[in-house]
Amino acid sequence: MLSLRLSALALALCAAPLAAQTAPPSSGSTVTDTGGSLTQDAAFTSFVAGLRSRAIAEGVKPETFDRETAGLTFNPKVIRLDRAQPGGTLNSGPPGPMEFAAYRRSHVDQAHIDKGRTLYQTLSAQLARNEARTGVAGKITLSIFGLETGYGVYTGDFDLIRSCATLAYEGRRRELFTAELIATLKLIDRGFTRAEMKGSWAGATGYPQFLPSVYLRIAADGDGDGKADIWTNKADALASIAAYLREAGWKPGAPWGVAATVPANFDRAAVRTPLVSPRCPRVHARLSKWLTIAEWKARGLVISGFPAPADDELARLLEPDGPGMTAYLLTTNYGSILDYNCSNFYAMSVGVLSDAIAR
Structure with missing residues (x-):
């Protein structure tokens, strides 16, 4: 399930277009600037190259930027998926009927419940440590893990650097995705490989589906090995989800x-x-x-x-x-779940699934 982080993905998908920025045409057409005609790929390459000085100033190694952006191309599929997101008139006027029951049947299904219950027992010690440290109920973090990626089954197969660079170039949320591109390069400098950091078309990655900047801000080492690996390590992913909700204002001891x-x-x-x-x-x-x-x-x-x-x-x-x-x-804890993904369908599913897991 595509996630909509407050500090990142919510803004990525919901923010209004920036009036001063013009989206480029589809792949294969041309754009014109004061220097004449350039193919879109050439304009994209020029745009990415122009980010080099900023990336280095913000701490990215020059060799990392050069290596990871070499041969980078615009991805039109990312833009098609982005523009297919709900918007326009759907975001105006009073909300219509929610009709949660049908959504609940397809998302809080028996498969999610059964696997969640198994993991709730298997990971009980880890969940208890997270709860003691953050105050966030273990059943909630496990429920988010289940709804985001099917408990780690599907995490996305888009190249983060290409997706973030494409969305930055497209222009409607240029600053946001430029920052995410730079954050991804910083993760590579920390030792994570580009191949393991696959994610959604919108740049969300790992078991918790964090944007790279969110990882840099709150990722947590759940098993004490000195590394916060949200791509292959369930303990780290669950600890990081708990850290996110704590930052979002989770109140210990209160139900959702x-x-x-x-x-x-x-x-x-x-x-x-x-x-x-x-x-x-x-x-x-x-x-x-x-x-x-x-x-x-x-x-x-x-x-x-x-x-x-x-x-x-x-x-x-x-x-x-x-x-x-x-x-x-x-309660206010429901608001913390909305901070993770600003959707009542999502937040209700997290709560209902968490209760079913722990039952």
Whole structure:
């Protein structure tokens, strides 16, 4: 599942185009500058070469930049996949019905649950150490691992350097992907090989599907061998996911959310949030304003799941399948999952799968 990190991938896929930057035409056509006509490949090569001084100034070895960018070509498939992402009118107006049930059946399926339960037992000591260090529940980190890459089965086969360079050249998020290209080169300088750092078309890599800059910021050594290897080492990947969620504000000891029943005469307008989130506004528009669990109970909601948050815990209401179906009261920890991937479908799947794994 393609991930949408707050500090990286969310911006990569959701940010508005930069008005001052013009996307190049498709492969095989020409672009014109003050010097005349250049083929797209020549323009791409010139663009990448122009990044050399910045990369070196930011700590990349000159020989690394020269070696890894030699012969680099534009990848039109990356741009096609990028432009196929939801956008435009889909991001305007009030959100429509979420219809989570169908999504849940295909993502929180028995195969994910069964394999997650097996790993929950096998990796119990590692998960417990991570939780003791970060406060992040082990079942949550394992659930993210499962949903991101099928517990490590599929991590992507795109060359990160080519993908990041292509997206930087394309221009709509030039600064973001230029930085990710440089971060990838820094990882090579740290000893990781280009071949092992394959990933998604959008630059997400490894078991946690981090962008390279996210790895540089928070990757953790989970097994004490002195290296944070998120590509082949489950312990390091799980420790890194826990580190990410801790940085995103995870509250130790609190659940992600809990199932609840909403009374038939419930006044939903009275709990509608007046706030507009500066990030992923349509995602947050589905969530109510914040009330304590005690206040939700006073409004007639009945907790039907386990474990129930404390009465003084703040939570937002989400009815992912509409009125009359199972609702959820979501704590601040749900917000940390949204930070990892700003999608209610994703965050709900992480929570539901985590509970099934630990059951």
